[in-house]
Amino acid sequence: MSIRTFLNLVEIKTKIASLFPFLLGLLFVLYRYGTLDYINTILFFSSMLIFDLTATAINQYMDYRKATSDSYRKERNIIGQAAIPERLVITTIISMLAISSALGIWLVSQTDLLVLFIGMLCFAVGIFYTFGPIPLSRMPLGEVFSGVTMGFGILFLTVYVNAFDKGIANISWQGSSFLLKFDILLLLEIGLVSLPCVLTIANLMLANNICDLEEDIANHRYTLPFYIGKKYAIWLFNLLYIVTFIAISVAALLGILPKALLLSLLMIKPVYSHVAAFNQKQSKTETFPLAGKNLVLVNGTIAILMLIVIAIPA
Numbered sequence: 001m002s003i004r005t006f007l008n009l010v011e012i013k014t015k016i017a018s019l020f021p022f023l024l025g026l027l028f029v030l031y032r033y034g035t036l037d038y039i040n041t042i043l044f045f046s047s048m049l050i051f052d053l054t055a056t057a058i059n060q061y062m063d064y065r066k067a068t069s070d071s072y073r074k075e076r077n078i079i080g081q082a083a084i085p086e087r088l089v090i091t092t093i094i095s096m097l098a099i100s101s102a103l104g105i106w107l108v109s110q111t112d113l114l115v116l117f118i119g120m121l122c123f124a125v126g127i128f129y130t131f132g133p134i135p136l137s138r139m140p141l142g143e144v145f146s147g148v149t150m151g152f153g154i155l156f157l158t159v160y161v162n163a164f165d166k167g168i169a170n171i172s173w174q175g176s177s178f179l180l181k182f183d184i185l186l187l188l189e190i191g192l193v194s195l196p197c198v199l200t201i202a203n204l205m206l207a208n209n210i211c212d213l214e215e216d217i218a219n220h221r222y223t224l225p226f227y228i229g230k231k232y233a234i235w236l237f238n239l240l241y242i243v244t245f246i247a248i249s250v251a252a253l254l255g256i257l258p259k260a261l262l263l264s265l266l267m268i269k270p271v272y273s274h275v276a277a278f279n280q281k282q283s284k285t286e287t288f289p290l291a292g293k294n295l296v297l298v299n300g301t302i303a304i305l306m307l308i309v310i311a312i313p314a
Contacts, residue, residue, distance in 0.1 A: 018048065028257075044158060058127060061089050111161055118157060203294070211284040211287075
């Protein structure tokens with residue numbers, strides 16, 4: 001398999017959706033806790049990125065296998081387009097899964113068991129998103145699982161592997177008892193900070209499913225827009241951006257994030273110009289990329305402002 005074919009198989013251009021939660025988690029842990037563990041950060045980033053590539057490859061392979069038309073396999077799926085042998089795809093998936101798992105276990109040895117349990121949960125969601133008799137992507141849950149797993153899960157783990165000794169949460173055994181302790185206020189802080197990532201990633205998936213509604217139905221993929229209808233799916237698409245900006249404002253006003261992040265509200269105008277265009281026409285080639293641009297606008301602005309605040313402390 002050529003490098004170009006591999007990068008198409010894992011849809012390398014889409015990895016920005018997982019990079020932003022990692023980046024914002026890194027900036028938040030620096031701002032909130034003033035700590036950074038380089039080894040843990042490198043281990044987590046490597047494991048996270050390789051598994052993200054694995055999950056995308058699984059998605060491509062399962063779409064290829066479950067497609068109901070030969071034209072979809074040959075024209076819309078990279079495996080069919082590049083005539084990649086199925087055995088090679090499977091070998092690639094297993095190899096990447098093994099590497100990301102090994103890195104994850106190494107990270108657990110550096111931190112604690114909570115990383116193992118949350119990591120296993122994220123792995124399970126990533127694998128069964130398209131794998132299995134009833135994959136999550138073919139249910140009205142794709143937006144929830146992708147948004148929460150990537151937007152919250154990646155950001156939380158980025159914070160936790162750098163600050164696992166700060167009292168955020170802990171798992172331990174005492175005799176025959178299994179104990180989970182967590183600080184609810186600290187978890188709520190991280191949850192609020194993660195909302196822009198959670199909601200913009202969910203909207204990326206929602207926009208994709210709205211644009212692919214007819215084709216998904218033809219291939220027996222019954223996503224959220226199928227159940228609530230295209231009209232209400234578009235309403236939800238609009239609402240999630242409103243909640244995104246509310247979350248940023250609340251986090252800044254409560255002092256969880258620096259007040260400077262209120263400047264990110266300037267992105268409301270360009271974001272909603274994209275939303276208005278999507279409301280008018282839902283096209284995979286013309287307006288779907290606007291959801292990706294919104295993700296970059298919102299989270300990129302947060303990252304830049306956080307970086308400025310950290311680099312130039314008051």
